[in-house]
Amino acid sequence: MTEYEAVIGLECHVELSTATKMFCGCRNEFGAPPNTNVCPVCLGHPGSLPVPNREAIRRIITIGLALGSEIAPHSLFHRKNYFYPDMPKNYQISQYDLPICVGGHLDVEVPNGQGSRVGITRVHMEEDTGKTTHGSPSGRIHDADAxxxxxxxxxxxxxECVSEPDIRSPEEAGAYLRELRATLESLDVSDVRMEEGSLRCDANVSMRPVGDTELGTKVEIKNMNSMRSLERALAYEISRQTKALETGEPIVQETRHWNEDAGATATMRSKEEAFDYRYFPEPDIPAIEPSAEWIEELRAALPELPRARRERYVAEHGLKDEVVRVLVADRTASGLFEQTASLGADPAAAANWITQDLAGLANKHGAEAAARVTPRHLVDLLALLGDDAISGAGAKQALEDVVETGDDIGAIVERRGLRQVSDSGELGAIVDGVLAEHDDASRKFRDGNESVIGFLVGQVMKASGGSANPKLAQELLRDRLQG
Ligand SMILES: [Zn+2]
Known part of the structure; x- marks a missing residue:
């Protein structure tokens, strides 16, 4: 039987977080009351004229430089003509054959797999459309009455960042999107929030027999609103196309809609070709011609990118690859880590607490609550743990309390009685009391019944009201029984 491989390319749309819109002075903000940030330009009134936003151009050049693109000395805006009810001009100002950024690549690391290099075809500048909300339970148009x-x-x-069809699996696509998001986040150009639509992703998928170099018929998938839905949709589509090829059913070139609830893709429309859009140069905007000096200035100002940061964490702090991958994928997490480590906390311990316990608490209580945890909290927590003044379980409780209240670690430890008795004099007196009360257990231990030590530790914990350091209690018990 023929074996098939997937050929996947991703088209990612990134809304820039500039103060104002692309071609007018209206504010660019998410969540404002409907139709309050509008003017004749962005409503497409006749006679209004667009003026490109210099800051947006600076940001796209920065993105291109971070992805290793060539920055075109001369690029053009084009009109892309189509009708959408939420696109008032009936064309979108976009770029066509002369984009600002050409070529480039992104190196990605697939979890439990090898690294790979995904080519970037182009990165171009355009404007977003408005947003239509359908008044129906499903949110879709067919059963809406408004x-x-x-x-x-x-x-x-x-x-819009277009990748080459270099991706071969859903996991690799997910790794690419995570790396792109982390890169954009490090450049501080966008909120990159998939749930708010400031990072969106469409995928082109085709299948071909392994070893073939020709591309099969490609299908575009839309409406994947999270990393998880991207990977699920691709897995579904790969299996759908593979079955079609195996049974000789034709694959239609089309756009398919991912339905998260159904876990399936469905036909949306047949695929448009570029000539359907009647592209022509935007007559109201001159060519974009950034000077070589400006480009070099922006190149020199590039921050540390995620890949370099991962390598530095491994080299400087000896962190494990999988910990570093999780840490660097999230700017808040890596910022917290750097500050905690710079205050003198053990880097490996700090990284583990941030990527495991704190990440879990962020899922449970929300990112805003988790943001109450400061570097100081972690430094104090790790110091108490290091001194055995609190147990691992106690530290987890204290961290959750910080997420809920934002209080100091010291105050939380006192309030919850988390401090454990690690003073051998104080604990020794409790141990002596327990041994005096349980003569029979002591005798059993001396006769070779080692397991009775668990019972005795339990008695010490009980006698101390749960505050004894169990490790030290066991040490003291053994000392006395063997001595
Ligand atoms: Zn406007």
């Missing part, structure tokens, strides 16, 4: 249009998003600067 549609509400909000033009606040119309004209928001949008960067």
């Amino acid at each position: 549609a509400l249009v909000d033009f606040n998003r119309a004209g928001v600067p949008l960067v």
Whole structure:
């Protein structure tokens, strides 16, 4: 039987977090009351003229430089003509054959797999459309009795990043998107929130027999709103196309919609070709011609990118690859880590607490609550743990309390009685009391019944009201029984 491989390319849309929109002075903000950030330009009134946002151009050049693209000395805006009810001009100002950034690559690390290099075809600048909300339980158009249009998003600067079809699996696609998000986050150009739509991703998928170099018929998948839905949708589509190829069913070139609840893709429309859009140069905007000096200035100002940061964490702090991958994928987490380590905490311990316990608490209580945890909290927590003044379980409780209240570690430890008795004099007196009360158990231990030590430790814990350091209690018990 023929074996098939998937050929996947991703088109990612990134809303820039500039103060104003792409071609007018309206504010660019998420969540404002509908139709409050609008003006004649972004509403497409006749006679209004677009003026490109210099800061948005700076940001897309920065993105291109971070991805290793060539920055075009001369690029053009084009009109892409199509009708959407939430696109007032009936064309979108985009770029066509002369994008600002050409070529490049992103090196990705697939979890439990090898690293790979995914080529970047182009990165171009365009504007977002408005947003239509369908008044129906499903949120889809077919059973809606009303549609509400909000033009606040119309004209928001949008960067489209197109990858080469170099991706071969859903996991690799997920790794690519995570790396792209981390890169954009480090550049501080976008909120990159998939749940708010500031990072969106479409995928082109085709299948071909392993060893073939020709591409099969490709299908575009839309509406994947999270990393998880990207990977699920690709897995579904790969299996659907493989079955079609095996049974000789034709694969249609089309756009398919991912339905998260159904866990399946469904036909949305047949695929448009570029000529359907009647691209022509935007007559109201001159060519974009950034000077070589400006480009070099922006190149020199690039921050440390995620890949370099991962390598540094491994080299400087000896952290494990999988810990570093989780840490660097999230700017808040890596910022917290750097500050905690710089205050003198053990880097490996800090990294583990941030990527495991704190990440778990962020899932449970929300990211905002988890943001109450400061470097100082972690430094204090790790110091108490290191001195055996609190147990591992006690430290977990204290951290959850910080997430809930933001209080100091010291105050929480006192309030919850988490301090454990690790003073051998104080604990020794409790141990002596327990041994005096349980003569029979002591005798059993001396006769070779080692397991009775667990019972005795339990008695010490009980006698101390749960505050004894169990490790030290066991040591003291053994000392006395063997001595
Ligand atoms: Zn406007």
